[in-house]
Amino acid sequence: MPPEPTVFVVDDDPAVRQSFKWLVGSIGLKVQTFSCAQDFIRDYDPADSGCLVVDVRMPGMSGIELQEKLANDGISIPIIVVTAYGDVPTAVRAMKRGAVDFIEKPYNDQAMLDRIQLCIERDAKMRHEKEIRREVAWRVERLTPREREVFELIVAGRSNKEVARALNISPKTVEAHRAKVMDKMAVGSLAELVQLSTYLESS
Amino acid sequence: MxxxxxxxxxxxxxxxxxxxxxxxxxxxxxxxxxxxxxxxxxxxxxxxxxxxxxxxxxxxxxxxxxxxxxxxxxxxxxxxxxxxxxxxxxxARFDQAAHSEARFRDLVEASSDRYWEMDRDLRYVWARESTEKQRAPFVQELIGKTRWEVYEGDPDHDERWRQHRDDLNNRRPFRDLRHPLTGRDGVTRHWSVSGKPVYAADGSFAGYRGTATDITLQVELQEEAEQALRRSEQRLRDFAYAASDWFWETDADLRFTFVSQRTETAARLQAPGMIGKDPGDLDLTETDAGVLKRHLEHLGKHKEIRNFVYSIRQRNGSLRHFRVSGRPLFDEASTFLGYRGVGTDITAEVVAERQRQQAEVRLAKSIEAIPAGFALFDEADRLVICNKEYRGCYEALGVDVRPGIRFDQLVWAAVDNASIGSSQEDAELWARQRLIRRTCPAEGFEFRHNGSRWSEVSDYLLPDGGMITLAYDITDRKLTEEALRVSEQHFRNVVEGSEQGMFIYKGDEFIFANQAYADMLGYTPEEIYALDPPQLAYAPYERERIRQYSDARIRGETAPTSYEVDALRKDGSIITLHHFAKRAEWYGEPVSQVAVVDITDRKRTEEELRESQTKLAKSQQRLLDAIESLNDGFVLHDAEDQMVLSNSKFNDFYELSPELLKHKTLFSDQIRWALANGKLGDARGREEDWLQERISLHRDPKGAFEQRLSDGRWLQVNEIRTKEGGIVGIRTDITRLKQAEEAIRQHEADLAMVQRRSTMGEMAAALAHELNQPLTAVVNYCAGSLRRLEADSMSQDELVEILTTIREQAQRAGDVLRHIGSFVSEGEVSKGLVDINDAIRSVMALLKEELRRNRIEVRLQLSADLPEIHAAEIGIEQVVLNVVKNAIEAMQGVDAAERRLRISTSRRAGGRVMVSVTDSGHGFSATNGETYFEPFVSTKKDGMGMGLAICRSIISALGGRISMRKGRKAGTKVSFLLPSADEAMQDAA
Structure with missing residues (x-):
């Protein structure tokens, strides 16, 4: 995972691309520019964190089309759609399809930078959660079926006795399974276990 | 010399x-x-x-x-x-002339007794007697004297000499002046003198030259002749005297101057008493007044009178008659001298003639009194006399009957002229027979002539060989006979041969029954007679009734005379008969006489008719129900435009008052009422024209049309002429259809608006994008630089580089705007001379469909003498298009009837052109008249505010002006003034 998030910019206008790089560069963020959507699709690695700033109005593939394409491909990089006068309905349509944000040209530079920051943070958080989810899932995989049953009942808030009755096993056995689950899931407390289980449920 | x-x-x-x-x-x-x-x-x-x-x-x-x-x-x-x-x-020539002169004189002398010449003073200059009558001394005496000095003429008193003197004085030729002259020898001679004036070569009067002829002998002879004449007259008188009873003469005043008399008549006439009297003095009271008047007229005019008969009553009271003839007498100068004539006593003649006439009249009267045609023919068969009746017979045939005509001529003329018998051959045959009959008269015979007349004719031979023919008009008798015959025939037909049954019935038996009656019942007449009792011919339940009727009738009591009854046929079936019964006499006995009609079929027919009428009524009712149940209004007017029927739906539409829905109401009255009561939305404002159009369209339907009612409903009216000339009118409520159409139209308008707006939005978006790109760049550069400067992490070189870039981007933005301006105002098209009217017409053609869809009434008032202007045609069209489109949109909220667009062009001073576009739309608020020309300012809810701005930039680029103000009543008037071509060129230069 690259430690440094990148701001990807797709705009057909070179002046806009250059000036944007100049602006974003002023807050120390790494900027990578593309002159058209196709270039971006070709070069972009989903593992790269950061955000995408794209103009709605471009020759060839428009910003909206690019957003749709990325959504279809399961690439979830946050997108800031830059619109101009008259593009608002289009942008609204894009928002409903899951675009992260849009901003109207000519924009306030601070607002733009704030949104970039926000998107980068959101991307980082999203990527982090995604990592945890994958870890939890991997740990759950390692449980035996009986341990899985016990895990689910415990997370649902049942006591050992209740679990023993539900599974028609002795409470002692439940205790043993519980210990194993705690061990395999690498948590020390019930609370930690329940927290991990939320990632499992949401996935 | x-x-x-x-x-x-x-x-x-x-x-x-x-x-x-x-x-x-x-x-x-x-x-x-x-x-x-x-x-x-x-x-x-x-x-x-x-x-x-x-x-x-x-x-x-x-x-x-x-x-x-x-x-x-x-x-x-x-x-x-x-x-x-x-x-x-x-x-030789002179000799010839002299010889000729001599010969001339000789000729003159030979033809007359004396040759003379006078000078211009009318004095004798030369005179010569013919040789054998040499009287030289006399001639010598003449020379140098005038005529008056020689002769004893007295021109002052004697007409002849005065005439002669006038002739001479006027130089007229004269001829045959006769005068006596007593010579020296005492012998008087008579001369006839002629002369003519002579003129000299220079045309002046030279005297007279003439001849004188001794006519003594002629004069003497004439006198002798006159004497002879007088003698002859005397002889004539004597002759006349002998040939008549008396001879008479009158003078010029018609007074008798002479009346001869014979002894016998003298006593009767007192002829001497007539001397000195004129005929008018005689007592002629017995004379026929007309004859006398004519006679006196003749006398007054001095005409000859011939056989004038007059009557004079004698003193002894007897009447005598006289016939008088006479001739007027004239002398040589045609002066009336009197009458001379003869008279005869014709009393005996007149009396005999009168007796004869009376006898004839009596005969004629007695013949006329004969009630038949009478004619007497002589032995040669020529008509002697006939009476009016007889003459009338032939005159009716076109034959002129006059005494002397032969009988066969009469007959053939009648055949030729008229129809006797049925054909020409018949007529000729008849004529021959008629003539044969006449040769051997027998009893009378009858014949028909002239179509409908009948005559009976008899001939009687007279002992002297003559023939009397009597003709009786027997037409009336014949007609009576014919009528009787026809009546008998009718009766026979009625009773025997007719379809109608007939029987006579007495008490309890049939006395008579005809074939038809028997046939009705299926019997023979004989079988009918054999029925006992006769009521067996009727259905059992009718028998008593029949018997009662019959008995009552025979007794003389009142009984039904016309009734229906069921009869029983021989085969047992029942038929219905109608009896017409009456009481009659049969050989002195009262009987019941009945005429019978079989009405079985009729009854059946009536039944069927009733049924079919019921069916018809039902079917009519069904039709009426169907019409009534129609969803459409239905009305039928006949050929006279009177309403026959209508359904209630029809009335729903027009809400006519009940009396206007009555049968026979005129269509025009209905439509007038509807109009007067404001039911018809179409007609508003032009009621009278609308009415005329509507009525004429009704009379001559031209297919379906739409009609708008005042309540907003729309009707489709379809009128169709029927075969009988009536008009069927169907009115369909198409309000919903109309609304749907209106909705579609609105939808289309919305769609057009959306399209237009998206076009505009697209353009604006592109514009915004073009501007935003450099602006964004500028903002980015500035913001980035500021942050770097604050962080103090920016070098001088970098700053210069960035500022340069910023300037470039700002210029780029300016370029974009400039580019747009030129795009809108100039365009890429080249300018040329433009006919504004053409440009307007092009735009109107482009917008025709939209104008029609929006139901806008367009009026173009394009001036004919517009100068051309110098501009880009597409630019002008763009302006007109924008303005007109604005107008169309402005009128969308207005009632369709009020949507009016007027475009006018006019020539202004200096070759400028003014164009005005006036609409009747909602107008605009007074405060913002000029601001609409600013970009992005619009009167319209959805407007972009670009149209008028573009217009202004185009017009301004041409050096013109555009303005907008409120219309006179409502709406907006946009006007633009374009410079003349010259001005535009100068500006361009």
């Missing part, structure tokens, strides 16, 4: 002059020869006289003198010879 020579020259010249005179006088060419010779001699003498030597002088001109002299001598000789001849000829 010697005197002798001079004399010689003079003599020769005189001779020459005399010769020329002669030549001119007598016009004889030979005399000119003489002239030439003398001229030669004269010339010669002249030469000699002047001492010349002619031979030498002539030698100089090449003529030998001796030859010349010889020639002249020869000519002289010839001319003398000619002169001799000429003189001889002239003598």
């Amino acid at each position: 010697s005197a002798i020579i001079l004399i010689s020259i003079a003599v020769r010249a005189l001779a020459l002059g005399w010769a020329v005179h002669l030549a001119l006088r007598f016009k004889d060419r030979r005399l000119w020869l003489f002239v030439v010779a003398l001229a030669g001699l004269a010339l010669e003498q002249v030469f000699v006289g002047f001492g010349g030597r002619p031979s030498a002088w002539l030698g100089q001109v090449g003529i030998r003198a001796d030859v010349l002299c010889l020639t002249i001598s020869l000519i002289l000789l010839g001319s003398v010879f000619c002169l001799g001849r000429i003189l001889h000829e002239m003598r």
Whole structure:
């Protein structure tokens, strides 16, 4: 995972691309520019964190089309759609399809930078959660079926006795399974276990 | 020069002059020869006289003198010879003239006894008696005297001499003036003188010349003849006297001057008493007044009278009749002298004639009194007399009947002229038979003539061979006979042959029944008679009734005369009969006489008719129900435009008052009412025109049309002419359809708006994008630089580089705007001369569909003499398009009838052109009139505010002006003034 998030910019206008790089560069963020959507699709690695700033109005593939394409491909990089006068309905349509944000040209530079920051943070958080989810899932995989049953009942808030009755096993056995689950899931407390289980449920 | 020579020259010249005179006088060419010779001699003498030597002088001109002299001598000789001849000829001519004069006088003398001439003073200058009547002394006495001095005429009193004197004084010719003249010898002679004026060569009166003829002998002979005439008259008188009872004469005043008499008549007439009286004085009271009047007229006009008969009552009271003839007498001067004539006593004749006439009249009257046609023919079969009746028979046939016509002529004329018998052949046959019958008269015979007349004719032979024919008109008798025959035939037909049954019925038996009656019942008449009781012919339940009726009728009581009854046929079936019964006499006994009609079929037919009428009524009712149940309004007017029927739906539409929905209401009354009550939305504002159009359309339907009611409903009216000339009107409520159409139209309008807006939005978006790109770049550069400067992490070089970039981007933004401006105002098209009217028409054609869809009434008032302007045609069209589209949109909220668009062009001073577009739309608020020309300012809810801005930039680019103000009543008026082509060129230059 690259430690440094990148701001990807797709705009057909070179002046806009250059000036944007100049602006974003002023807050120390790494900027990578593309002159058209196709270039971006070709070069972009989903593992790269950061955000995408794209103009709605471009020759060839428009910003909206690019957003749709990325959504279809399961690439979830946050997108800031830059619109101009008259593009608002289009942008609204894009928002409903899951675009992260849009901003109207000519924009306030601070607002733009704030949104970039926000998107980068959101991307980082999203990527982090995604990592945890994958870890939890991997740990759950390692449980035996009986341990899985016990895990689910415990997370649902049942006591050992209740679990023993539900599974028609002795409470002692439940205790043993519980210990194993705690061990395999690498948590020390019930609370930690329940927290991990939320990632499992949401996935 | 010697005197002798001079004399010689003079003599020769005189001779020459005399010769020329002669030549001119007598016009004889030979005399000119003489002239030439003398001229030669004269010339010669002249030469000699002047001492010349002619031979030498002539030698100089090449003529030998001796030859010349010889020639002249020869000519002289010839001319003398000619002169001799000429003189001889002239003598002969004079002799001839003298001879002619003498001969003339001889002729005159031979034709008359005396020849005379007078000078201009009318005095005798010359007179000559013919030889054998030489009376020289008398003639000598005449010379130098005037006529009045010679004769005993007295022009002052005697008409003849006065006339003569006038003739002479007026120089008129006169002829045959007769007068006696007593000569010296005491013998009186009679002369007839004629004369005529004589004029001299210069035209002046020269006197008279004439002849006188002794007519003594003629005069004497004439007197003798007159005497003979008088003697002859006397003889005539004597003759007349002998031929008649008396002879009479009157004077010019018609008074009797002479009445001869014979002894017998004298006593009766008292003829002497008539002397001195005129015919009017006689007592002619017994005379026919008309004859007398005519007679007196004749006398007054001096006409000849012939056989005038007059009657005079004698003193003894007897009436006598006289016939008088006479002739008027005139003298030579045609002066009426009186009458002369004869008279005869014709009393006996007149009496006999009157008796004869009376006898004839009596005969004629007695013949006329005969009630038949009567005619008497003589032995040669010629008509002698006939009466009016007889004549009438033939005159009716077009034959002129007159005495003397032969009977066969009458007959054939009748055949030719009229129809006797059925054909021409018949007629001729009839004529022959008629003539044969006449040769051997027997009893009378009948014949029909002239179509419908009948005559019976009898001939009677008279002992003297004549024939009397009597013709009776027997037409009436014949008609009566014919009527009787026809009536009998009818009766027979009625009773026997007719379809109608008939029977006579007495108490309890049939006395008579005809075949038809028997047939109705299926019996023979014999079987009918055999029925006992007769009521067996009727259904059992009818028998008592029949019997009662019959008995009552026979008893003379009242009984039904016309009734229906069921009869029983022989085969047992029942039929219905209708009886017409009455009481009658049969050989003195009362009977019941009944006429019978089989009404079984009729009853059935009636039944069927009733059924079919019921069906018809039902079917009509069904039709009416169907019409009533129609969803559409239905109305039927007949050919006279009177309403036959309508359904209630029809009335739903127009809400006519009940009396206008009655049968026979006129269509025009209905439509007027609806109009007057404001039911018809279409007609608003033009009621009278609308009414006329509507009525004429109704009379002559041209297919379906739409009609708007005042309540907003729409009808489709479809009128169709029926075969009978009526009009069926179907009215369908198409309000929903209309609304749907309106909705579609609105939708289309919305769609167009959306399209237009998206187009505009697209354009604005593109514009915004174009501007935003450099602006964004500028903002980015500035913001980035600021942050770097704050962090102090930016070098001088970097700053310069960034600022340069920023400037470039700002310029780029300016370029974008400039580019847009030129795009809108100039365009890429080149300018040229533009006809504004053409541009307007192009735009209107482009917008035609949209205008129609929006139901906008367009009025173009394009000036014909517009100058062309210098502009880009597409730009002008763009302006007009924008303005008109604005107008269309502005009128969308207005009632369709109020949507009016007016475009006018006019020429202004200096070749400028003014264009105005006026709409009747919602207008605009007064405060913002000018601001609409700013970009992005709009009156419209959804407007972009670009249209008028573009317009202004185009018009301004052309050097013109555009303005907008409120319309006079409502709406908006946009006007733009365009500079003349010259101004535009100068600006461009």
